Amino acid sequence: MEDVKNNTGQNLGIAALITSIITFVLAVIPCVGLIAIIPGIIAIVLASVGLSNASRTDSPRGVLLAALIIGIVASLISFSQVFVAGKIAEKADKWPSKIEEIITDVQQEVLKDLEDANVSIKIESGGEKIEINTNAGKKDREQALEDLEKENAEVNDTLDNK
Amino acid sequence: MTPWTISNIFNIPSQVRLKSEPYLVFNIVFTGIILLMMLYFGIFSPEKDNYPITCLHQKLTGEPCVSCGLSHSFSLILRGRVAEAYNWNIYGMRVFLFFASQLFLRIVFSLIYLRYPGTSKQLIILDIIGSSVIFLISFWHFFAYIFKFS
Numbered sequence: 001m002e003d004v005k006n007n008t009g010q011n012l013g014i015a016a017l018i019t020s021i022i023t024f025v026l027a028v029i030p031c032v033g034l035i036a037i038i039p040g041i042i043a044i045v046l047a048s049v050g051l052s053n054a055s056r057t058d059s060p061r062g063v064l065l066a067a068l069i070i071g072i073v074a075s076l077i078s079f080s081q082v083f084v085a086g087k088i089a090e091k092a093d094k095w096p097s098k099i100e101e102i103i104t105d106v107q108q109e110v111l112k113d114l115e116d117a118n119v120s121i122k123i124e125s126g127g128e129k130i131e132i133n134t135n136a137g138k139k140d141r142e143q144a145l146e147d148l149e150k151e152n153a154e155v156n157d158t159l160d161n162k
Numbered sequence: 163m164t165p166w167t168i169s170n171i172f173n174i175p176s177q178v179r180l181k182s183e184p185y186l187v188f189n190i191v192f193t194g195i196i197l198l199m200m201l202y203f204g205i206f207s208p209e210k211d212n213y214p215i216t217c218l219h220q221k222l223t224g225e226p227c228v229s230c231g232l233s234h235s236f237s238l239i240l241r242g243r244v245a246e247a248y249n250w251n252i253y254g255m256r257v258f259l260f261f262a263s264q265l266f267l268r269i270v271f272s273l274i275y276l277r278y279p280g281t282s283k284q285l286i287i288l289d290i291i292g293s294s295v296i297f298l299i300s301f302w303h304f305f306a307y308i309f310k311f312s
Contacts, residue, residue, distance in 0.1 A: 032218065034218050
């Protein structure tokens, strides 16, 4: 009867050790690391049950203890993947804001370019052509305004002299 | 004439019984798991891209992780297309070699264990140390990736 109990503990130990090693290997691979928490818990439960059985029958507990320790460490590594995923997600969240920044930069540059752009409008209707060319350039417009003001001032002076 | 049994082929002492040896059970189960893994990577092909396991990290974060493309890499290594395997995952070969070495070691250590039952303790210690070192070398980059973020 005692032999049967001892064998049961040992079998649980082997099962727990195999499960915990599989958990450890899976936990280290980031792609499937999160899933490894399930076999990890199974390994811990198996090892714990085996340990309680072994303590009752005074059978060897080396394999069970090894399985329990590996299972706990593997589960912790597996659980840490949650934080890894969280950190990556945080990092990934920065991407949209970066893209927004790039878009606003490009927008501003385009607006600047448009301020100095030359606009040409061509209208064709029944063989008649009208072409309007304007310098939309801000600097040019400012220059034109200054010239106009100067001209006006000169005209005014001459009128006053008369 | 002696019968053709494993015990006779490898000159294994008759007192060794498989059921009473946890180390042998452990080795047999792991050999089976590695063979099943090889079968999985042999069945699913990189051309069809029909792998049932997908990267959870990529699903959650949208960013590929360090182990992405490992399944493709393993399948390609099994098909002898090593150069293509490197394109899918740079560490694929290393991890594959870990599993291949484990398959080899499980068989060799089991045979040594059966042939020389007196050296079982030393053999198990050697196995644990050797396998741990190979594991660390093979998975080092994955460890580094996990610890970088956690």
